[in-house]
Amino acid sequence: xxxxxxxxxxxxxxxxxxxxxxxxxxxxxxxxxxxxxxxxxxxxxxxxxxxxxxxxxxxxxxxxxxxxxxxxxxxxxxxxxxxxxxxxxxxxxxxxxxxxx
Numbered sequence: 001x002x003x004x005x006x007x008x009x010x011x012x013x014x015x016x017x018x019x020x021x022x023x024x025x026x027x028x029x030x031x032x033x034x035x036x037x038x039x040x041x042x043x044x045x046x047x048x049x050x051x052x053x054x055x056x057x058x059x060x061x062x063x064x065x066x067x068x069x070x071x072x073x074x075x076x077x078x079x080x081x082x083x084x085x086x087x088x089x090x091x092x093x094x095x096x097x098x099x100x101x
Contacts, residue, residue: 002100005037013094021094022087029084036085038093040071042100049075052083071097 002013006024028034035054040047047068064072074096075081078089 001039001041002094002097003039004094005035005039007031007035013098018091021091025085025087025090033083034085036080036090038075038097040068040097040100045071045100047071049080051085052081053085 003010004013004016004021005011006021007028009024011020025034025036033053033055034051036051037054038049040049044065044067047064049071074093078093079086080090080093
């Protein structure tokens with residue numbers, strides 16, 4: 001199961017389109033910082049990833065396991081922790097991890 005949250009508007013990945021993601025990010029950019037969070041939950045995987053626009057915060061309290069590190073590494077590879085968030089790279093990341101939906 002994958003959920004995406006853009007400035008507290010949260011949906012399952014299966015419920016969104018590329019255009020919805022782009023529209024949400026573009027709308028929020030007009031207001032201020034854009035906070036994108038991606039939650040992945042599957043057998044052996046329970047991880048949340050956040051963009052820089054979400055501000056600092058505490059981690060989940062444990063290190064990611066080997067399966068979760070695949071997502072962390074991909075998040076970093078697509079440079080999604082940076083600001084401003086790049087819509088194209090976010091969509092590419094979501095396509096890469098879509099099999100966990």
